[in-house]
Amino acid sequence: MAKAVLKTKGLCKSFGALQASKDVSLDLRPGEIHALIGPNGAGKSTLIKQIAGNIAPDSGQVELLGRDVTALDTVARARMGLGRTFQISALAMEYTVLQNAVLGALGGRGRPFHFFRNVMKDPELLAQARDALERVGLTQDADRRTADLSHGQRRQLEVAVALTLKPRLFLMDEPMAGLGAAGSKALTGFLDGLRQEAPILLVEHDMDAVFALADRISVLVYGQIIATGTADDIRANAEVRRAYLGE
Numbered sequence: 001m002a003k004a005v006l007k008t009k010g011l012c013k014s015f016g017a018l019q020a021s022k023d024v025s026l027d028l029r030p031g032e033i034h035a036l037i038g039p040n041g042a043g044k045s046t047l048i049k050q051i052a053g054n055i056a057p058d059s060g061q062v063e064l065l066g067r068d069v070t071a072l073d074t075v076a077r078a079r080m081g082l083g084r085t086f087q088i089s090a091l092a093m094e095y096t097v098l099q100n101a102v103l104g105a106l107g108g109r110g111r112p113f114h115f116f117r118n119v120m121k122d123p124e125l126l127a128q129a130r131d132a133l134e135r136v137g138l139t140q141d142a143d144r145r146t147a148d149l150s151h152g153q154r155r156q157l158e159v160a161v162a163l164t165l166k167p168r169l170f171l172m173d174e175p176m177a178g179l180g181a182a183g184s185k186a187l188t189g190f191l192d193g194l195r196q197e198a199p200i201l202l203v204e205h206d207m208d209a210v211f212a213l214a215d216r217i218s219v220l221v222y223g224q225i226i227a228t229g230t231a232d233d234i235r236a237n238a239e240v241r242r243a244y245l246g247e
């Protein structure tokens, strides 16, 4: 089997008395979409944040491309090739679409105050930004103010921002949230193609999208992974049906 690009080993994280992650071990393999599902409050976002480096686990490790990154910060992990979209949008609403994409290409380098004067003239960053916008179908919207985009277009822009750094793998926390049927379908098609270039750990509530896309699905309930398997395995799993699908 191909070597995992991402591994978590026994991650534990508590907030006071609440155990948000209990001994979570999972991996992400080349070419795959691994979906993480579970009820609200199950600990999906907490897990994503530990993988990205936003919060430190109480115990356990995160391995990225074969290297223990548990002690590294978010910027270091992003530079290693970890791409990310957020459950809550991280876009600068007053900036244009292109400016947001250039900020993405900047990848946390440089100072925001010098942003407009210097960075927006950098041909390499501009090319990376325009390329990413084209891939998600936002070329026509490059000069629009981000606040004026539709919700679906903003989600596309978030993916484009992540793409600018040419990530080796992606973490996506509910990318379909708030998209209509057409938007979900378009994004599903895009993610389907993206997996070959960069495998995706996908947190998603839209079960149609999950069952359509996921090579494997892990089910998180009260901070614990109760099952990992193919879509068919998960659909047929009695414990999952009781705990999550509400049967």
Ligand code: ADP
Pocket: 015, 018, 020, 038, 039, 040, 041, 042, 043, 044, 045, 046, 047
């Ligand atoms: P999910 O993404 O699966 O809905 P979260 O990971 O956001 O779940 O949250 C898991 C649990 O941890 C929830 O009960 C939530 O209230 C709690 N939690 C998350 N972040 C914090 C925090 N920073 N401080 C305290 N409790 C938190």
Ligand code: MG
Pocket: 044, 045, 046, 087
């Ligand atoms: Mg969440």
